[in-house]
Amino acid sequence: MFWDEKIECLSRDEIVSKKEKLLRETVRYAYKNVAFYRDQFDARDMDPGQIRSIDDISSLPFTTKLDLRDNYPYGFCAVPLSRIVRVHASSGTTGKPTPVFFTKSDMENWTISMARNCYMVGIREKDVCQIAFRYTLFTGAFGHHLGADSIGATVIPTSSGQTERQIMMMQDFGTTVIHCTPSYAITIAERMREMGIHKGDLSLRLGIHGAEPMSEELRGEIEERLGITALRDYGMTELGGPGTSIECPEKNGYHINEDFFHPEIIDPDTCKPLPNGQTGELVFTTLQKEAMPLIRYRSRDITHLETETCGCGRTLIRHGPIIGRSDDMLIIGGVNFFPSQLECVMLGFEEIEPHYVIYLKKKGRLDHVSVAVETHPDFWANAPGEKIAELVQKIETKVKNDIGFRMQIKIVEPLTIPRSEGKAQRVVDER
Ligand code: AMP
Numbered sequence: 001m002f003w004d005e006k007i008e009c010l011s012r013d014e015i016v017s018k019k020e021k022l023l024r025e026t027v028r029y030a031y032k033n034v035a036f037y038r039d040q041f042d043a044r045d046m047d048p049g050q051i052r053s054i055d056d057i058s059s060l061p062f063t064t065k066l067d068l069r070d071n072y073p074y075g076f077c078a079v080p081l082s083r084i085v086r087v088h089a090s091s092g093t094t095g096k097p098t099p100v101f102f103t104k105s106d107m108e109n110w111t112i113s114m115a116r117n118c119y120m121v122g123i124r125e126k127d128v129c130q131i132a133f134r135y136t137l138f139t140g141a142f143g144h145h146l147g148a149d150s151i152g153a154t155v156i157p158t159s160s161g162q163t164e165r166q167i168m169m170m171q172d173f174g175t176t177v178i179h180c181t182p183s184y185a186i187t188i189a190e191r192m193r194e195m196g197i198h199k200g201d202l203s204l205r206l207g208i209h210g211a212e213p214m215s216e217e218l219r220g221e222i223e224e225r226l227g228i229t230a231l232r233d234y235g236m237t238e239l240g241g242p243g244t245s246i247e248c249p250e251k252n253g254y255h256i257n258e259d260f261f262h263p264e265i266i267d268p269d270t271c272k273p274l275p276n277g278q279t280g281e282l283v284f285t286t287l288q289k290e291a292m293p294l295i296r297y298r299s300r301d302i303t304h305l306e307t308e309t310c311g312c313g314r315t316l317i318r319h320g321p322i323i324g325r326s327d328d329m330l331i332i333g334g335v336n337f338f339p340s341q342l343e344c345v346m347l348g349f350e351e352i353e354p355h356y357v358i359y360l361k362k363k364g365r366l367d368h369v370s371v372a373v374e375t376h377p378d379f380w381a382n383a384p385g386e387k388i389a390e391l392v393q394k395i396e397t398k399v400k401n402d403i404g405f406r407m408q409i410k411i412v413e414p415l416t417i418p419r420s421e422g423k424a425q426r427v428v429d430e431r
């Protein structure tokens with residue numbers, strides 16, 4: 001019933017004492033090998049030896065995405081480059097990606113955590129797992145691949161896209177588990193309907209969906225349309241991708257792999273730790289990373305922690321659904337981006353003015369992004385329609401290439417976008 005009962009069902013005292021030992025090692029290791037942490041500690045006159053218990057963690061400084069950006073590309077790397085065996089990345093706050101590095105041991109630990117998670121949701125040797133996360137710099141597909149592979153299931157690495165072919169493969173190879181974003185699960189269901197394929201024509205029984213929120217309503221729809229149990233998977237590039245936490249079939253929270261990641265909940269405004277059960281920002285400290293240890297990394301994801309033992313028998317602490325973010329990051333079809341990134345791309349065109357609004361809408365179940373943006377009044381006054389169409393085309397292509405998905409760009413008349421007197425409202429979320 002468990003992949004590793006010795007870890008998944010420890011008593012709270014046992015897991016805390018295990019984590020304290022790992023925390024002491026991590027803090028010493030980060031101090032010794034990452035200049036950023038050494039500087040942070042030295043500036044506070046702190047000695048890594050002062051950190052002895054889990055409670056001491058609240059005296060440690062936080063790490064943010066901005067810190068990672070300021071130390072791009074290798075500043076957070078704690079090992080010589082020769083020991084790095086893998087690099088992944090996701091979008092950062094500017095044009096530069098946020099990278100994560102793995103040593104051999106990090107890859108082994110990633111495999112262990114994903115095997116545990118895949119087993120927890122119910123994947124077994126006889127399953128046929130179709131990995132329809134994108135095999136790119138993103139971590140998702142590779143993590144799920146490792147987990148299903150080490151259980152001994154059959155792995156079909158289709159990547160995402162080519163949906164008809166994807167459905168054909170599901171039919172022909174008897175796929176039982178689909179791994180993809182919730183929005184792609186809906187795309188698959190819609191294409192199945194267009195193709196006249198019924199859920200009963202497939203062998204699917206389980207979906208693992210991550211990289212973006214899946215509401216209970218959306219879960220219900222995916223389950224009904226694909227005839228599966230749909231479970232949520234959580235992670236982020238900075239922590240090494242999926243493997244941080246996953247929902248068990250009880251569907252009452254995501255179990256965190258606490259021997260690899262220590263979670264805290266803080267008030268995002270005061271940065272003070274909150275007691276278990278209260279809602280705030282999830283913060284993680286890695287406990288066994290070699291290439292890129294992170295201390296108190298601010299995820300910006302808002303949720304709460306639950307400590308009671310779950311109906312599945314696991315004692316690993318759980319976090320609830322992610323109910324929002326404490327920054328302006330947007331997640332569209334599993335790809336995250338910041339309004340500032342789009343701004344950078346658009347302002348690369350000399351005709352464009354820095355006045356824009358991003359509209360988020362639902363088209364069916366899918367997110368649709370359109371952007372209204374103004375041009376210089378001179379350009380607007382003198383450009384014929386085809387010049388504007390050409391500019392739209394160029395911006396759309398650049399956005400697709402740089403950010404990773406299509407947004408519809410609309411050039412609007414100068415001075416029609418409301419000017420703000422405070423914080424500009426750049427995003428209108430009509431979803
Ligand atoms: P990335 O680094 O591109 O994988 O993005 C990580 C972010 O995606 C997280 O910080 C969350 O905001 C979001 N995310 C990942 N999994 C989930 C999930 N299951 N529910 C809600 N948001 C998620």
Ligand code: ZN
Nearest residue numbers: 248250310312
């Ligand atoms: Zn459980």
